[in-house]
Amino acid sequence: MxxxxxxxxxxxxxxxxxxxxxxxxxxxxxxxxxxxxxxxxxxxxxxxxxxxxxxxxxxxxxxxxxxxxxxxxxxxxxxxMAVVFQEPLLLNTTVYENVATGLKLRGVPRQEIKKRVGRWLELLGIAHLAGRRSHQLSGGEAQRVSLARAFALEPDxxxxxxxFSALDFPTRLSLLNELDRLLKDTGIAAIxxxxxxxxxxxxxxxxxxxxxxxxxxxxxxxxxxxxxxxxxxxxxxxxxxxxxxxxx
Incomplete structure (x- = not known):
């Protein structure tokens, strides 16, 4: 096809x-x-x-x-491409820096990084956590950071x-619904x-x-x-x- x-x-x-x-x-x-x-x-x-x-x-x-x-x-x-694993695999730094990491490795300009990170923190409801360090996050918050990091790369x-296998049912259900919306909005293909x-x-x-x-x-x-x-x-x-x- x-x-x-x-x-x-x-x-x-x-x-x-x-x-x-x-x-x-x-x-x-x-x-x-x-x-x-x-x-x-x-x-x-x-x-x-x-x-x-x-x-x-x-x-x-x-x-x-x-x-x-x-x-x-x-x-x-x-x-x-971008990958989200069962374990969020976050770096021991702030939420903002975790989401920005992949963009920095790809040489994305600083202002574009700031724009993308801010957008995805907002879309995933974790903008208020931008300055919090990864070890201070709940399981659901950590997985939202992992998703924000992946979506910020704007993968195909x-x-x-x-x-979501390690999360409780209400958190899993909330993230599933949000992920469904984000995939439809962005048009990103997913497995x-x-x-x-x-x-x-x-x-x-x-x-x-x-x-x-x-x-x-x-x-x-x-x-x-x-x-x-x-x-x-x-x-x-x-x-x-x-x-x-x-x-x-």
Missing amino acids: NNTILEVYNLQFKRGNREILNIDHFALHERETIALIGPNGAGKSTLLQVMALLLKPTRGTVEFRGVPATPRNALAIRRR VLFLDEP FVTHDFSEVPYLTDRVAVLKNGRLVKTGTFEEIFKVKPRRENYITSLYRVFESDAAG
């Missing part, structure tokens, strides 16, 4: 003799959010890190806007690796890894099911779970996905 932003072909990743991933094809399109789900050990986080060019595949190609990633252009491509693709399937209908256009390192099913929420979003019984339907012949 001509609106494909990220694509992988014939992807394999091994650790020693153990095959972690074996994926024929996967694609992310402009303005799309894909939920990557699967059982523990399915390879979800590994696939995310390979697509984010943080891990080198054993075999295969990662393409960004139709251009294969190579050692020569990997850094330039990575600068069009945002990778989210179970970013969202989660083990909490209650998060899936809040954000995603498509769902990709990973099992034993292989993509076994992709489709809309309703196609995968066989129920309409937000109905109470959709979580239990997940197990049918893994146990069905199609997922075998």
